Amino acid sequence: MKEVRINGVSTTVADGTTVAAAILNAVTEGFRLSVSGERRFPLCGMGTCFECRVTIDGVRHRRSCQTVVENGMEINTD
Amino acid sequence: MSQRLETEILIVGGGAAGLAAAAEAVGKRVTIVDDNPRLGGQIWRAELGQIKSPEARRLIGRLELNEVSVIGNAVVFAASNDRTVLAETPEGRLEIGFDRLISATGARERFLPFPGWTLPNVFGAGGLQALVKGGLNVESKRVVVAGTGPLLLAVADYLKANGARVLVVAEQTPPANLARFGLGLWRHPGKLAQAVGLKRRLGGVKFKAGTWVVAAEGREKLQTVRLSGIDKPIVCDYLACGFHLVPNTELAATLGCEVAAGLVTVDKFQRTSVPNLLCAGEPTGIGGVELALIEGRIAGLAAAGKFEDARRLFSTRKKYRAFAASLDRCYELREEFKNVPQPDTIVCRCEDVKLESLKGFESFRDAKLQTRCGMGPCQGRVCGGATQFLFNWKPDTVRPPIFPVRVEDL
Numbered sequence: 116m117k118e119v120r121i122n123g124v125s126t127t128v129a130d131g132t133t134v135a136a137a138i139l140n141a142v143t144e145g146f147r148l149s150v151s152g153e154r155r156f157p158l159c160g161m162g163t164c165f166e167c168r169v170t171i172d173g174v175r176h177r178r179s180c181q182t183v184v185e186n187g188m189e190i191n192t193d
Numbered sequence: 194m195s196q197r198l199e200t201e202i203l204i205v206g207g208g209a210a211g212l213a214a215a216a217e218a219v220g221k222r223v224t225i226v227d228d229n230p231r232l233g234g235q236i237w238r239a240e241l242g243q244i245k246s247p248e249a250r251r252l253i254g255r256l257e258l259n260e261v262s263v264i265g266n267a268v269v270f271a272a273s274n275d276r277t278v279l280a281e282t283p284e285g286r287l288e289i290g291f292d293r294l295i296s297a298t299g300a301r302e303r304f305l306p307f308p309g310w311t312l313p314n315v316f317g318a319g320g321l322q323a324l325v326k327g328g329l330n331v332e333s334k335r336v337v338v339a340g341t342g343p344l345l346l347a348v349a350d351y352l353k354a355n356g357a358r359v360l361v362v363a364e365q366t367p368p369a370n371l372a373r374f375g376l377g378l379w380r381h382p383g384k385l386a387q388a389v390g391l392k393r394r395l396g397g398v399k400f401k402a403g404t405w406v407v408a409a410e411g412r413e414k415l416q417t418v419r420l421s422g423i424d425k426p427i428v429c430d431y432l433a434c435g436f437h438l439v440p441n442t443e444l445a446a447t448l449g450c451e452v453a454a455g456l457v458t459v460d461k462f463q464r465t466s467v468p469n470l471l472c473a474g475e476p477t478g479i480g481g482v483e484l485a486l487i488e489g490r491i492a493g494l495a496a497a498g499k500f501e502d503a504r505r506l507f508s509t510r511k512k513y514r515a516f517a518a519s520l521d522r523c524y525e526l527r528e529e530f531k532n533v534p535q536p537d538t539i540v541c542r543c544e545d546v547k548l549e550s551l552k553g554f555e556s557f558r559d560a561k562l563q564t565r566c567g568m569g570p571c572q573g574r575v576c577g578g579a580t581q582f583l584f585n586w587k588p589d590t591v592r593p594p595i596f597p598v599r600v601e602d603l
Binding site (some may be wrong): 128129130131132133135136137139140145146149150151153154155156157158159160161162163164165166168176180181182183 | 228229230235238239240241242243266301302304311313314315316317319320321322323324325327328329330413441542543544545569570571574575597
């Protein structure tokens with residue numbers, strides 16, 4: 116199991132979980148706001164649509180669907 | 194920090210085609226780079242880090258024997274010359290020098306816009322499957338699966354096996370086309386067996402052919418889905434929708450390979466128009482895993498100079514190409530879809546460009562310059578397929594970087 120923080124809230128997730136799945140399972144607001152302010156969730160799940168971008172450990176625009184959780188990850192959504 | 198590595202054969206994409214190519218290129222220094230965290234591509238995408246398919250595991254086992262280097266989470270975004278590509282990895286920029294490159298970049302789902310498709314919990318069909326493989330819990334979630342293509346049933350089967358309640362599978366293809374396609378399956382016993390197995394496992398799931406998504410509705414998130422010919426909106430948690438696949442040709446195109454009608458042109462040894470570049474799998478034509486495997490094997494053998502061994506696989510490839518052509522004919526998109534998006538439906542999700550702002554342009558290039566449609570981070574990978582269908586616009590020329598990268602990695 117891995118311990119991560121999503122928008123400041125600690126959560127434990129199974130090894131091999133993607134950040135996108137961890138966010139969806141945590142029932143948070145989630146993911147990004149579009150250029151006109153709409154709430155967006157992942158679409159393609161495989162790295163092409165860029166809708167699932169979040170900030171991971173301070174690095175913005177990381178694709179959460181292509182990133183596997185690691186212990187201590189700080190994940191922040193829009 | 195920039196690093197450099199040298200390899201004889203560089204394979205971009207560790208899905209079915211790339212793995213098959215690597216397994217055949219024995220005796221050469223082979224490196225696979227892949228955007229995904231694990232090998233397997235989309236069809237064999239790892240489930241919580243574990244690859245389940247015995248066939249994929251067998252191939253990966255052979256890579257270990259052949260000492261193939263694997264670099265995951267690496268996005269190839271440009272070529273610096275005809276023997277070097279640039280990749281962005283979590284550790285920074287990586288220059289990879291090669292003698293021969295096999296582009297095995299696979300395909301993505303085609304998405305068509307409909308009212309409400311930007312709502313949270315509207316996913317691609319393969320998209321939702323990929324998320325579940327990444328650990329998303331769909332236990333007792335109510336899911337509508339809609340769109341077109343053989344992937345829909347495979348996704349419904351996978352979701353059901355993971356505890357989801359699949360309410361309906363809506364396939365836009367008319368029942369008559371599906372029946373004709375089904376009758377043709379006797380020529381492909383393997384496919385027929387797959388179809389029969391799927392049908393048995395999906396016994397309790399409603400399947401509606403000739404039915405398509407008209408709208409997704411909800412305030413903050415998806416709440417209901419409207420399907421054509423069904424008055425009552427369907428209450429559900431998730432919508433999984435995909436409209437068959439679009440080949441990922443961007444890498445081949447940026448390397449200068451000829452791309453015609455959306456497909457990378459290859460000769461019988463899977464060689465592209467550029468002498469040291471080969472291509473295998475979906476970028477040469479959507480054909481599914483069996484075709485990708487055989488094309489990958491041929492490309493791997495050809496890249497390693499084993500042309501006689503490659504030649505022995507031509508007849509098998511021919512058989513699978515015939516199957517791919519019958520798929521294309523069966524699942525042709527229906528014209529009605531052009532009337533599904535409304536003037537205020539967003540077409541380009543990156544830049545929030547609505548359908549009404551896209552009317553009257555001659556080409557994708559024109560629309561890009563005037564509206565920013567296709568100019569966002571996905572670089573038209575989502576809206577390109579849609580605008581091609583809606584307006585007959587050809588994809589614009591590909592320019593590096595073919596994926597967005599950090600400025601310091603350029």
